[in-house]
Amino acid sequence: MAPSLISSDYMRGSLDPIILCVLLNGDSYGYEIIKAVSHQSGGLYELKEPSLYTSLKRLESLGSVVSYWGTESRGGRRKYYRITPKGREMYETSLAEWKRARDLIDRLMERRVRP
Amino acid sequence: MEELKSYVDLLFSHYRNTQRILELKEEVLNNLEAKVADLTAQGVEKEEAVRQAKASITSVDGLIDGNRLVYYNQYKMELTQIAVLYSVIAWILTLPLKIVDTGIWDNEVFLVLILAVGIWYLLQRGRKEPDYTERTSYVRLTRLRSQHKATWWLFVIIVVVMTGLTTAVQFGSDFWFSAPVVIDGPFQAGALVVRYLLPFCFLIIPLLYHAAIKLVSRYEVDDEDQDKE
Numbered sequence: 001m002a003p004s005l006i007s008s009d010y011m012r013g014s015l016d017p018i019i020l021c022v023l024l025n026g027d028s029y030g031y032e033i034i035k036a037v038s039h040q041s042g043g044l045y046e047l048k049e050p051s052l053y054t055s056l057k058r059l060e061s062l063g064s065v066v067s068y069w070g071t072e073s074r075g076g077r078r079k080y081y082r083i084t085p086k087g088r089e090m091y092e093t094s095l096a097e098w099k100r101a102r103d104l105i106d107r108l109m110e111r112r113v114r115p
Numbered sequence: 116m117e118e119l120k121s122y123v124d125l126l127f128s129h130y131r132n133t134q135r136i137l138e139l140k141e142e143v144l145n146n147l148e149a150k151v152a153d154l155t156a157q158g159v160e161k162e163e164a165v166r167q168a169k170a171s172i173t174s175v176d177g178l179i180d181g182n183r184l185v186y187y188n189q190y191k192m193e194l195t196q197i198a199v200l201y202s203v204i205a206w207i208l209t210l211p212l213k214i215v216d217t218g219i220w221d222n223e224v225f226l227v228l229i230l231a232v233g234i235w236y237l238l239q240r241g242r243k244e245p246d247y248t249e250r251t252s253y254v255r256l257t258r259l260r261s262q263h264k265a266t267w268w269l270f271v272i273i274v275v276v277m278t279g280l281t282t283a284v285q286f287g288s289d290f291w292f293s294a295p296v297v298i299d300g301p302f303q304a305g306a307l308v309v310r311y312l313l314p315f316c317f318l319i320i321p322l323l324y325h326a327a328i329k330l331v332s333r334y335e336v337d338d339e340d341q342d343k344e
Binding site (some may be wrong): 031057078079 | 138140141142143145146147149150153172174175177178335
């Protein structure tokens with residue numbers, strides 16, 4: 001584990017598009033999404049289970065993802081999630097918004113010495 | 116993995132097994148099993164892997180439809196205040212009943228209620244530390260609603276049964292022994308009316324449930340993302 005993980009406050013607002021981003025690479029289930037996020041972050045961020053379920057529930061109610069039960073049955077069934085066209089749209093919007101906000105916050109927070 | 120299964124059962128033990136709950140349970144369990152399998156594959160001891168899996172989800176209250184995160188102590192305080200208020204009203208309303216019929220109990224019951232709840236309220240009110248006032252917890256609104264409904268039914272049953280009993284006692288002699296019922300004077304009539312009014316004291320219970328439900332939205336935590344770290 002990395003010595004200091006990124007504060008969850010910074011991440012909270014972006015969890016939905018982060019999860020959508022994972023699903024862009026193909027249908028996935030809960031633990032696999034957590035693994036993918038952890039891997040993508042280089043071990044710097046760990047998506048917590050309760051946050052994952054909350055996000056997935058919200059995304060599903062918004063129609064951005066749909067869920068279905070897998071057919072493999074070693075033990076219990078596995079619930080998979082698939083991104084919908086609406087989800088793709090939401091992802092693109094969020095990404096564009098994030099980039100604009102990031103540029104703005106950079107400009108506002110980085111200290112410059114006035115000439 | 117029996118241990119994980121019983122752990123997940125424990126997490127959900129407050130909830131009735133509806134279709135939705137069963138599916139969520141299955142999903143949570145499956146993901147925890149996947150986590151344990153993944154950790155053990157990386158060389159983590161089985162026991163440690165199970166411990167980590169359990170630690171990754173310690174509550175499911177935030178995932179259940181109909182649960183609302185509220186500032187619990189503030190919510191509780193206002194509800195207590197309302198309970199005191201209702202008891203005072205009930206106590207005042209039952210005072211004239213007591214004059215007519217000294218044998219009834221409900222006036223005293225409300226007095227005891229006012230004192231007990233009132234003292235508890237005053238003791239708690241002094242607590243201003245943010246840890247206490249800002250504490251949040253989940254209120255199970257779905258369950259509260261069904262209990263509210265149940266208390267109304269209970270109330271109706273109590274009224275019907277007690278009215279039936281009163282009628283049997285008061286007018287039974289006329290019916291069974293054909294001894295006419297004698298109501299001589301306004302005092303006896305009053306006492307009879309009191310007997311019929313008595314069961315309506317139970318109205319306070321469904322009314323308190325009603326208040327408990329209405330208050331939830333006032334103390335709900337605004338934050339969209341209610342997950343705890």
